[in-house]
Amino acid sequence: MSGEHGELPIAARVRRLEERLIAAGLATDEELDEILERVFTSASPVNGARMVARSWKDPGYRDRLLADGNAAAAELGFGAGTRGYLLKAVENTPAVHNMIVCTLCSCYPTALLGPSPSWYKSFAYRSRAVREPRAVLAEFGLELPDSTEIRVWDANSETRYLVLPLRAEGADETDESVLASLVTRNGLIGTAIR
Amino acid sequence: MTKFAAGSRVRARVADPDGHTRLPRYARGHTGEVVEVRADWQLPDEAVRGVFRAEPVYAVRFNAAELWGSGSHSVILDLWESYLEEAP
Numbered sequence: 001m002s003g004e005h006g007e008l009p010i011a012a013r014v015r016r017l018e019e020r021l022i023a024a025g026l027a028t029d030e031e032l033d034e035i036l037e038r039v040f041t042s043a044s045p046v047n048g049a050r051m052v053a054r055s056w057k058d059p060g061y062r063d064r065l066l067a068d069g070n071a072a073a074a075e076l077g078f079g080a081g082t083r084g085y086l087l088k089a090v091e092n093t094p095a096v097h098n099m100i101v102c103t104l105c106s107c108y109p110t111a112l113l114g115p116s117p118s119w120y121k122s123f124a125y126r127s128r129a130v131r132e133p134r135a136v137l138a139e140f141g142l143e144l145p146d147s148t149e150i151r152v153w154d155a156n157s158e159t160r161y162l163v164l165p166l167r168a169e170g171a172d173e174t175d176e177s178v179l180a181s182l183v184t185r186n187g188l189i190g191t192a193i194r
Numbered sequence: 195m196t197k198f199a200a201g202s203r204v205r206a207r208v209a210d211p212d213g214h215t216r217l218p219r220y221a222r223g224h225t226g227e228v229v230e231v232r233a234d235w236q237l238p239d240e241a242v243r244g245v246f247r248a249e250p251v252y253a254v255r256f257n258a259a260e261l262w263g264s265g266s267h268s269v270i271l272d273l274w275e276s277y278l279e280e281a282p
């Protein structure tokens with residue numbers, strides 16, 4: 001394990017937990033390292049953005065993504081990072097805006113969105129997203145028309161969500177990699193338009 | 195056959211368990227509609243105690259006005275079958 005933060009109390013606690021897991025035969029040091037490596041090096045919102053860009057370019061892929069998020073993630077090479085939970089993509093339209101929260105903790109598809117931002121884990125976001133999403137979105141600079149229906153998806157470790165943002169204008173004529181660069185982590189959470 | 199299906203009106207039980215649960219306080223006692231039947235998953239309330247029993251899980255949609263008395267949005271939440279009863 002990395003010793004960079006070895007002096008912190010949390011690091012000692014984590015190490016004790018790891019040692020218990022290893023002693024119980026539930027994991028090995030190598031497996032834990034492999035998971036951390038995957039989380040910190042390959043988990044990125046660039047992955048989710050690629051799925052969104054593909055959906056905008058390829059209606060067939062969009063349909064497959066909405067029908068089976070895990071299979072659609074695997075199609076682009078993100079199968080390993082999205083194993084062990086149900087991945088649901090929820091599509092924004094001019095009439096419906098989706099946003100994700102995990103009121104219990106901070107579940108979301110890390111492999112596709114990268115490590116979660118601190119605000120996503122905050123009590124303020126977790127409690128207010130389900131109570132007054134419109135006010136929360138306004139604080140993110142996203143003012144939606146009153147006519148737009150807002151759906152808040154409360155995730156858990158079994159079901160994790162990815163928001164498919166509104167299709168960018170001119171997507172047909174724009175290169176897929178350029179489209180992917182328009183999509184942000186907040187867009188994938190639903191706290192930005194893209 | 196699961197007890198509920200998409201379109202079923204269900205009410206989350208009023209429970210206040212001592213241990214872990216996935217039935218959040220904000221939903222307890224409130225009525226919503228099943229929008230999707232997920233699958234059979236282990237009940238987390240028991241799994242944390244080492245008892246592994248799977249039961250159907252439902253995505254249930256609650257209107258903000260039902261949950262909070264105001265608001266026009268909706269909240270969709272996964273709920274295990276034993277958290278739910280038929281809406282009165």
